[in-house]
Amino acid sequence: MANQYRDASGKRLTDYPRPSVAVDTAVLTVPTGGGLSVLQVCDATDGDWRLPGTFVHEGERLASAALRSLSDKAGVTGLAPTQLHVFDDPARDDRGWVLSVAHLDVVPFAALSSLNPSQARLVSVDTATGMVHGHDDIVAFAVASLRASYAAAPDPRGLLAEPFTMSELRHVHEAVRGERLLPDSFRRAMLPLLVDTGSRAAAGPGKPATRYRRA
Structure with missing residues (x-):
């Protein structure tokens, strides 16, 4: 031993x-x-x-x-x-x-x-x-x-399936962060970090929303 x-x-x-x-x-x-x-x-x-x-x-x-x-x-x-x-x-x-x-x-x-x-x-x-x-x-x-x-990156943990609309992305971030986010400010912060897929989502009346994926 x-x-x-x-x-x-x-x-x-x-x-x-x-x-x-x-x-x-x-x-x-x-x-x-x-x-x-x-x-x-x-x-x-x-x-x-x-x-x-x-x-x-x-x-x-x-x-x-x-x-x-x-x-x-x-x-x-x-x-x-x-x-x-x-x-x-x-x-x-x-x-x-x-x-x-x-x-x-x-x-x-x-x-x-x-x-x-x-x-x-x-x-x-x-x-x-x-x-x-x-x-x-x-x-x-x-x-x-x-x-x-989640403060500076678009859904980094993948809670949302791709592709997604900006509105869907914002709702996930609001849920995670526990607060309402200003749509325009959120869009400006996230756009440089996303890729436009070229597809659109028709979710009711109005212009179809752009679908994105994470860059």
């Missing part, structure tokens, strides 16, 4: 106290006609609604744990969450010293349109509060990160 590692003080790694490691995922989307929303799951034991998350198993990678929690607890597969931030306040979780590696995924509503309502649901980010284990802080961080990315 190989000699176990010891540091300069003669201690082994197992001699130091260690936190439990969890992954928690904020999955954000914009339902049809709605505002920015987050995926919640119903805890099988306590019956409350929270972010999908789990403790990391021995020998398991963080990405695998995140996907496992989404599949097992939300019934959702095919997502690709990425690491968002590490929440390491020792007092953040009332179960004990739990370090959370938070993940984020931003997906079109169609990817979450068939949720089992007894298992998972979508709620507005404005009302997703009072969650256990510091999940409110994770949602707030995820929303702030997403909104920052």
